[in-house]
Each structure stands twice: as C-alpha cells, then as structure tokens.
Amino acid sequence: MREDLEVVNHTLLAVDTYELILRGRLVRDIKQPGQFVHIRTSADEYLRRPVSISDYSMEEETITLLYKMIGKGTKALTNYQAGDTLDVLGPGGRGFPVKALPGERILLTGGGIGVPPLYRLARELFEKGAELTIILGFQSVDHAFLREEFQQYGEVRVMTNDGSSGNKGYVTDGIAQMAAPIDRYYTCGPTPMLKAVVQQLGDTEGYISMEERMGCGIGACFACVVPSHDEKGYKRICCDGPVFHHKEVVLS
Template sequence: MIREDLTVVDHTLVAEDTYQLILCGRMVHDIKQPGQFVHIRTSTDEYLRRPVSISDYNIDEETITLLYKVIGKGTKALTAYQIGDSLDVLGPGGRGFPVKARPGENVLLTGGGIGVPPLYRLAHELYEKGADLTIILGFQSIRHAFLKSEFQQYGSVHIMTDDGTSGNKGFVTDGIAGMSGSFDRYYTCGPTPMLKAVVKQLGDTEGYISMEERMGCGIGACFACVVPSHDEKGYKRICCDGPVFHHKEVVLT
C-alpha cells in the first residue's frame, strides 16, 4: 500500500445517504484485483482512516471510483469534499476477488447495500471473460438503490428491496431461491448475516465472499478486524488476508 494525496474530480449523491466519489492519481496503477479497498483520512480523523471499497477504476484517466454511505461523523465529513480538493488516501489494500470464469459459465453476483459497489468492477471483468452473469442487488428501498442500470450492461439484474418499493420484496436470498438452474460459481459482498445466509443457501457451490468490517490500521498490524478461520492460526485479518475469502476459508458467526 502507498499513501497519496488524490484529487477529487467528481462527487455526487446517487441515493439516499450514498455518494459516488471519483478520485484522480497514480495510485490506480497499483490496483491488482476488483474488490480491493482504499483507506481514507478525512478532516475529522485524528487516528483511524475510513475503509472504502473500490467500485471501478480507469487506468488511462487515472481515476478511482468509490461509493460510500454516510453512517457516522467521518463519512459525514467526507461529503464536504468538493471537486479540486485533495484527500489523504492509503491503498490499494487487501486481497480482492479472483476473476475466475470461462465463456458460457453461469456466475452469480449478490450484493447488499454498500456491499454492491465492489461487485461492479468484478462484473465488468467477468463479462469480458465471457461469463453469463446473474446479478441480485439488495437494498432497503427504492430510495437507497443505485447502479442498477450500470450493472444491466453485464448481465441479468434482479433488485430486491426490504419494503418492495423496487423489484421484488425480500432479501437477496429470496431472489436466489427464485432462480432456476445452478451456478458454476458465486461472488457476494454485504453484511455478515447476509453472507452467512448466502453461503448456507448455495451449499457446495464454489463461492467468494467479501466482508464488511471497520478497520484500525488497515495493514494487518493491529488485529482489530479478525475473523475466525479454518487454518492453523485460527483467524484471518480482513484488511490484508481479505476482505475477499473463499467461502470455506472463514467461519461466519
């Protein structure tokens, strides 16, 4: 990971309490996989940075696209940054999604809430490999939904909302239950209860999960973001061993 002052080139409200932030800088050349994250320091952060998943990036334009939800004073402070401002960013961090697909394979992508953004670049790269994508996105309501039309260029998109105001009423697992046929592989990102339910529902299907977790250092030194695992250590650090894991690597509690 490197530290760089990135320049804000776009900052837009895209859904209720959810913003798209586009940053420009050389850091984009160090991104290796979809699903990695950056660690941002805002004007209110004396010690801890804010981890935000990378949604997309453009090497030629040297831009990194992030989507974040306002959930506290740090992300609230982030909304004040305007085009031309600089942000202190550490990244890109973590282990992202392995882009595994052959032409014609049926691949499922499921995301819930702010777990949706890291799946966007993944969808792009899987589509380029010829995979047939089924994409299930879950949100609280129509007011909280975003990226639907953007995902539609890569596959069949199904929206689930808690209140039924967009797509079908229910959770992403309800959407999976309504699908016919089987999948060769799945990728999912969202809160732990959702990940646990998806893994249980899809059984032995090969899957990769991306975990959402508040971090301390972001580089694996503080052990503030560990998850139980099946290996000899008994744990994995989400910030550097993850945030993406094979579904059999970790224990979701």
C-alpha cells in the first residue's frame, strides 16, 4: 500500500547514519522482519529509495528505519523533521523466516547498513528461546550503531576495519573465532560479505538479505535481479527477496 506517513522522530546515530521513526497504518501489513519500504523524497522525480525496516510497533503504529546518507535522495531525506510527512510504499519483499527452537544456537551477522534488518529478527528469535551470537561489522567506531540495543538479545561481537571498536577485522574473522557450532545463520550486508559468509559456513542452513538499488520495487521492471538456481535462472530482489535461502541464489 501507499501512504503518507508522519515523521515522529529523526536523529543522527553515527557518521552519515540516521534513525527515522514514522507513524501510519502501513505498519499493520508487515509480515516478517527484514521487509522494506520504498520512500519518495523531495529530490526524487521518478525513483524511490528502498529502506529496510529495523523495528516496528503495531500498538503505536510506528516503523523504525535506519539509513545511510549516500546520494541525492538520502541527503534530501535528512531534511525531514518531526511533523513532516513522507510518501511511502510498502511493506515490500519477503523477509526472514523466524525459525528457532528453544536452545538452538543461531548466528546473526550484519555489515554496515546491513545491520538494521537484523534487529527485529533478533528480538523475535530471542522470544522463541534461541541462543544468539550477533556479529556486527563496521568501518570504525564512528560508524557503529545499535551495539548496546542488540545486547539484550544475545552475545554481541563487534568487528571494525581499523580496530577502533571491538576486534579488528571483518565479520568473517568474528565467525572464525567462534568455538561452538551453530544450527542456523542469518546475514545481511554487501554482496562480497554475503558471499564470504556463505562460503565460510558451508552447508549450515542460512538466510541472506541482499542490498540493492531498485526501480519499481514491486517486481515489474527487473532492475534488481540476481542469478538463481531455479528454472528461470534469476530472482527479483524486491519481491522474491530481499531475503533468500543461501542455496537459492548465485552470489558473484
């Protein structure tokens, strides 16, 4: 559905990274953590901007979005203040299947702006009794966010490229340091990170969430396709994903 959502709060969390809380009935249509909304800003003549949903409240009818300012559209988005309205389409896509039995060991790994979609997922897995290890990767301490918030759901390990917070290295280095095996993993981030995580964890059941610019956001334009192993040979990230089983798609 399309709706003009009210801006409730808009704050800077880290370098070029903002938290945006919106209110509206659209939240009622969210089915799974990991879905996204498609936002039109004042700078957009044609294309919307996809932003993953980090958290939501059915009671308050709010959704929480975290986004990074990386271009004209997201720069315009930073100008919106409490009381303004935003043209929002969604929720879109297929999110994370929340699969967990009490005591199962589950790994969540996120890199940069791939971290926010894992936040609501962590909460729902925790409520099912899963034992979570959460590895968050950032460029540096100045780019880090949600570290303390994730701690209420499991063991949090932070990796930074320069070692300014947590341990120096990438999320794959954090995975290599884990002593106990895991039952399942969920990961979100840039494609090279996803590919490295999938290769490292081998046959362990996993789900990946792909970051991609989109055209229409509803599967009509085929601008956000990824090679797949099925008879079609491709998947549309906006509607078949953005979440896929790790064996569904070909990461290049």
